[in-house]
Amino acid sequence: MMTQLKPPILSSSHLDTSIKFKTPSYAFYRLRFHPTRLTLWSFLFLFFLLLFFLCSPPSAGGKRRSLQTTRLPSNWEVKARNSARPQSKTDFTVLVTGAAGFVGTHVAIALKNRGDGVVGLDNFNNYYETGLKKARKTLLDRRGVYIIEADINDAALLTKLFEIVHFTHVMHLAAQAGVRYAMHNPASYIHSNVNGFVTLLEASKNANPQPSIVWASSSSVYGLNSKVPFSEKDTTDQPASLYAATKKAGEEIAHTYNHIYGLSITGLRFFTVYGPWGRPDMAYYFFTKDILRRKEIKIFEGADHATVARDFTYIDDVVKGCLAALDTAKKSTGSGGKKRGTAQLRIYNLGNTSPVPVVKLVSILEKLLKVKAKKRVLQMPRNGDVLFTHANISLARKELGYKPSTDLETGLKKFVKWYLSYYGGKKKSAW
Numbered sequence: 001m002m003t004q005l006k007p008p009i010l011s012s013s014h015l016d017t018s019i020k021f022k023t024p025s026y027a028f029y030r031l032r033f034h035p036t037r038l039t040l041w042s043f044l045f046l047f048f049l050l051l052f053f054l055c056s057p058p059s060a061g062g063k064r065r066s067l068q069t070t071r072l073p074s075n076w077e078v079k080a081r082n083s084a085r086p087q088s089k090t091d092f093t094v095l096v097t098g099a100a101g102f103v104g105t106h107v108a109i110a111l112k113n114r115g116d117g118v119v120g121l122d123n124f125n126n127y128y129e130t131g132l133k134k135a136r137k138t139l140l141d142r143r144g145v146y147i148i149e150a151d152i153n154d155a156a157l158l159t160k161l162f163e164i165v166h167f168t169h170v171m172h173l174a175a176q177a178g179v180r181y182a183m184h185n186p187a188s189y190i191h192s193n194v195n196g197f198v199t200l201l202e203a204s205k206n207a208n209p210q211p212s213i214v215w216a217s218s219s220s221v222y223g224l225n226s227k228v229p230f231s232e233k234d235t236t237d238q239p240a241s242l243y244a245a246t247k248k249a250g251e252e253i254a255h256t257y258n259h260i261y262g263l264s265i266t267g268l269r270f271f272t273v274y275g276p277w278g279r280p281d282m283a284y285y286f287f288t289k290d291i292l293r294r295k296e297i298k299i300f301e302g303a304d305h306a307t308v309a310r311d312f313t314y315i316d317d318v319v320k321g322c323l324a325a326l327d328t329a330k331k332s333t334g335s336g337g338k339k340r341g342t343a344q345l346r347i348y349n350l351g352n353t354s355p356v357p358v359v360k361l362v363s364i365l366e367k368l369l370k371v372k373a374k375k376r377v378l379q380m381p382r383n384g385d386v387l388f389t390h391a392n393i394s395l396a397r398k399e400l401g402y403k404p405s406t407d408l409e410t411g412l413k414k415f416v417k418w419y420l421s422y423y424g425g426k427k428k429s430a431w
């Protein structure tokens, strides 16, 4: 075997023949006449390629899906068409991305309840317990909302979906959420909040008709701003986390697609949304879990014991804001990728206008759960968190009729009731 890898020793007779037949170079011999070495290099190349793929960070939460590989049940198109059929005069057919997520589930149900056609899309990633996402899916199934299990980065699937269903609106809620997790898995934020958003906008601008888009931005875009309450007119160029930076990037990307392709786009800056069927990665949710388990909870404070506060906003209020944004959205002006006129571009704060300190949140939970929390107060680590949020909602009130009406204590009461029922062994629906 080894002799095959060596170049042949050229005798003088060999040199003679080289006059008639051009003598291959040493390098050429190595490549052309040594298949074993070639195989070895090919094997090594494939091995490193595989290694690179396996070591690359997973997409949001860990599930790896590449383009056009989503395996869907054979009847998915029929199910999507049925689910998309409106039963009201509004004639709305809405694609809800992130439909198995917290806000997505609530919005999809509200739309279905009023007779809109609704199709959900969700990748069911394991950023937090997938069992909760499946339970939300069951709720939607019961109401006749079909969720396609796929990633918003699957361009081929989106193109197909927009062909078979003519969506009037897209309610885009799929995202990699969470402020602090961005330090652990930065790539997942780029994957979902930047790449995924662009993939969705590409499919939307190519669709005929183009849908109107309403999507979830975040209060975190106000970052380190100190002027309160936060207004849509304020500059937002000091994000404190990569999460905030990707949401801010989304707002700029939205501007571009509106400008070039005539897509009607409305961004909603949500302020720490909480409530039943919420997100287990959020403080109110895991504080509840830890208080019940008698586990210590960490309460952050700023420098010099500065209070950390949030403008906690109850889910039902946010859902009303989402529906109002859809109802007031003007049509996109383009079609088939071409702009035909100026289109609507809007941004609204959906907050509660009354920030509550995190220590107060904890005392409300203690009262509702009838358990004293084991608290440890510590200085906020530099993890992307900001000290406080406070929404000015006058624009949303004026243009959307948005009027939040649930204070934190009332909202947490509903959350705790749901939590105890959901985790109380029966795991039955709290709706």
Ligand SMILES: O=C(O)[C@H]1O[C@H](OP(=O)(O)OP(=O)(O)OC[C@H]2O[C@@H](n3ccc(=O)[nH]c3=O)[C@H](O)[C@@H]2O)[C@H](O)[C@@H](O)[C@@H]1O
Pocket (backbone or CB within 6 Å): 177, 178, 179, 217, 218, 219, 220, 221, 270, 271, 272, 273, 281, 282, 283, 284, 298, 299, 300, 308, 309, 310, 358, 380, 385, 386, 387
């Ligand atoms: O409004 C928003 O834009 C954002 O609201 C939340 O982010 P956040 O407000 O940081 O909500 P939590 O993670 O639930 O934290 C709430 C408060 O509890 C504090 N906290 C959190 C965790 C902890 O262990 N201790 C603690 O005191 C945080 O500093 C914060 O002030 C969501 O997680 C984001 O996805 C969303 O976009």
